[in-house]
Amino acid sequence: MTIVAIHRDPMAMSPISVRRHSQPMTLSEMAADMQLTADFARRGQICINGHAVPHGVWPMVRPKPRGAVPIEVTFHAPAMGGGGDGKNVFATIAAIALTVATGFIAANGIGFLGIAGGTTAATLAAAGVSALGSMLISALIPPPSLQQRDGNTRALGTASATGNVLEPNGAVPRVVGTRKIYPPLASEPFVYFDGEDEVVEAVFILAGPHKLEGLRVDGARIEDLSGVVHETREGWPGDARLSLIRRQSRTEQIGGELRGHVVSGDNGSLLESSSGDLADALPMPRTAATREAPDEQQLQIAFTAGLHLDGGDEKIRVPFRLRLRRFGEETWRNLPELHFQGASVRGVRSTIRFRWVDDASSPSDATATDGWVEARIASPAQAGGSAWQADPYFDAAAGGADYLSTSTNSVTDVKGVVLSRYEAQIMLSRGEFPPGIYEFEITRGYAFRNAQYSAGAYTLNGSVRDFWGYQGDASSPSIAQTRDRLADTVQLVRSVSIWEEHPLPTDDFAAIAVIARNQELDDVSVLASGYVQDWDGTAWSDWVTTSNPAPHLRDIIGGMLSAKAVHPDLVDNAALVAWRDACAVEGYTCNAILEDLTVADAARIVGAAGYGQLGMSEKWGVVRDYDRSGETPVQVFTPREASGFSWSRAFADLPDGFRVTFVDRDRDYAQRQLMVYRDGRPGGLVEQVTYEGLVTEAEVRERVAYDFANARRRGTSxxxxxxxxxxxxxxxxxxxxxxxxxxxxxxxxxxxxxxxxxxxxxxxxxxxxxxxxxxxxxxxxxxxxxxxxxxxxxxxxxxxxxxxxxxxxxxxxxxxxxxxxxxxxxxxxxxxxxxxxxxxxxxxxxxxxxxxxxxxxxxxxxxxxxxxxxxxxxxxxxxx
Incomplete structure (x- = not known):
């Protein structure tokens, strides 16, 4: 079976143009093949078997012949005028677009259109409106469902705390009722080395005041985890700020090796280059950049296989040279040369910290005989080479030693450096190094035995060596220390920019601060209940946690979190209170997570859970759907008071059931799918729908029954x-x-x-x-x-x-x-x-x-x- 594409210029006498396609093509490709007018893509219309297809999905709709079902694709000039047919075409287009966005129909025997997603094609082919789509368009109280939205969050990589980090101006979630939630990170987690431990600091937040219970990490109670401390704030205005964490950071995961000299496999001291270029066998520098004007920058490194020679206890040194320059400048400024020393078969972690300070006059200090043991501002030249000098900023020029170690603390000319076992700190004066974006370059030298090294003369076995170069001529280049049986692999793990600023700009957030030592903070969850002002008989004043939809609907339009709150005098309190009481009697509840929603969408989710909807007239209130059998009409319309009376009937092809996705409270708020059939009997036509705010099977079944009854009983307008x-x-x-x-x-x-x-x-x-x-x-x-x-x-x-x-x-x-x-x-x-x-x-x-x-x-x-x-x-x- 082929696909027939048909077009005729409406203003021409030419015959109909017909194309027969045996291979699948998108509607956009068919339109290009038909050689249509220049403005057709903007103003024309494409129909499949007589049913209009929205412009936006032309590149995605790919009709496929299947079975004996004929497919006709017709190309039309835009409909002009405002007659009834025009209105019907518009309604068809709107309904199809809504179906593509919100639901799909899975039907046996209606699959002759090939579209990504499969079952949506059946709906497009028939130009039908899904039951959910029909309700979203025409129901008095639409279902509590939302269109799918692309996330606007940045996923972390392999940090020790994972989750969604809020982008600038990103939406912070708010809990209506009670829900288990994985709150977003207020800022990137700060992962750092503290001695031999790896520590992570993270702050998680929710919008507005929340009751926080049952804090868990990977399903385990946080109180039961060793090495983890936490602090919470409910988020009331005037709350004391978090004290556990008072800084924020931005991390670039690097995870690359600081490659040293490349040597021959047969001779551990002879350099070897696979390209033939000797420069390729020399140490390779790595560069990392700060973010804008940090107070501190960290380069975190790790000796992944330890630092040792053949597993022995002889101490091995690895020298590092670093330099920096302000972003946009050409000239590099040398930082002090640093030496790390150790004898360990276990992995070793360490940090180089660059701190911007107002006063860098405090004396340098070295305290360790392992770890960071030496900092130099000058190194003499190897024979035939060049001497090396740090930037004059680091030279006190007092005639003292040109290196810092435990033996020269009182006589060194090195300034602005503090060395300890696990950290090397370099102080940068804000006057000399104005805050901004900086690039740092780090290069390692080859490892050598500490016993053969003289710090005062900068010699190895009595000779000055260039630990970043080689000795001998280019035909036989070598290094002084063989790499055979030597474990000295260094990895640049992370580059971290740190600001001494509180991670929360305001106290109006429910917040959870966690510091974990040697723990990964994956899947941090909390049972959160949003506080809201409830009716106390005279006003909305009592702060409570409740799943009753009415207080939350009022909070959406007039609460303290609303960007433009409605004035209290413009709120229909009588209607909201009546609805509140009705929800309490009927047991209607809403337990939802509101995130990145418009006021209208948030109000729809909350309202629909209580069979209501935000109403706007002279006051903001609620439109309810309920049993009015015992009520008297508020007005009567007859031909005496009304004209133009008409009616229309939609003969909806209702599915046999809904496959409902919802979050089930009885399953620890895990997502669940539930099949609910229209007449209690399984059928072949099923539509997918997601209900927000309903967290029990009973609520879902009740809502499905209402939606089906509404579609059957209110098909006439x-x-x-x-x-x-x-x-x-x-x-x-x-x-x-x-x-x-x-x-x-x-x-x-x-x-x-x-x-x-x-x-x-x-x-x-x-x-x-x-x-x-x-x-x-x-x-x-x-x-x-x-x-x-x-x-x-x-x-x-x-x-x-x-x-x-x-x-x-x-x-x-x-x-x-x-x-x-x-x-x-x-x-x-x-x-x-x-x-x-x-x-x-x-x-x-x-x-x-x-x-x-x-x-x-x-x-x-x-x-x-x-x-x-x-x-x-x-x-x-x-x-x-």
């Missing part, structure tokens, strides 16, 4: 244009509608007069127009059924709805005889309160005088008129 009386309604209001398009017996009028009995009660009313009245006998009261023209009216009675002056509605049975009438007698008298001239009277068959509907939307128009869209009340949705 009604439209009308109403007068200023529509201001009595809001989205979600219960209204009554009567129109002859809905029922055969429909009548309306305005009250002209009324009659009272001796008790002052109303017994009859006169209207300004005649209305149909039915008062037919019951079937058992008819002697000859064959004489009855319409059996459907047997037993029919007429009901009358009065909209009284106070806005309330009252319903009464009419006692008048069958026919057209302006005077209506009431079967039972009613009180006169609220009855006055010109009040609305609506007549219809008893118990169905009005079609009860819910306002879906209200749009203002000119001259104080409003366009209303309505859906059926559908009390069956709430039937057990």
């Amino acid at each position: 009604y439209s009308l244009t109403a007068s200023a009386e529509a201001v009595a309604c809001r989205r979600g209001s219960l209204v009554g509608v009567q129109h002859d398009m809905l029922t055969r017996q429909a009548g309306q009028g305005r009250v002209l007069d009324w009659e009272l009995n001796e008790d002052g009660e109303v017994v009859a009313l006169t209207l300004d127009d005649s209305v149909p009245v039915l008062s037919e006998p019951f079937m058992d009261e008819v002697p000859n059924l064959a004489a009855v023209l319409d059996l459907s009216v047997l037993g029919a009675r007429t009901g009358l709805v009065l909209r009284r002056t106070d806005g309330t509605m009252s319903t009464h049975e009419v006692a008048s005889s069958t026919g057209k009438a302006t005077r209506l007698e009431l079967l039972e008298p009613t009180g006169e309160a609220g009855i006055d001239a010109d009040i609305l009277a609506v007549v219809g068959r008893k118990a169905s005088e009005l079609r009860r509907m819910i306002v879906f939307s209200i749009e203002p128009r000119d001259e104080l008129t409003f366009d209303l869209t309505l859906v059926d009340e559908a009390p069956e949705i709430w039937a057990a």
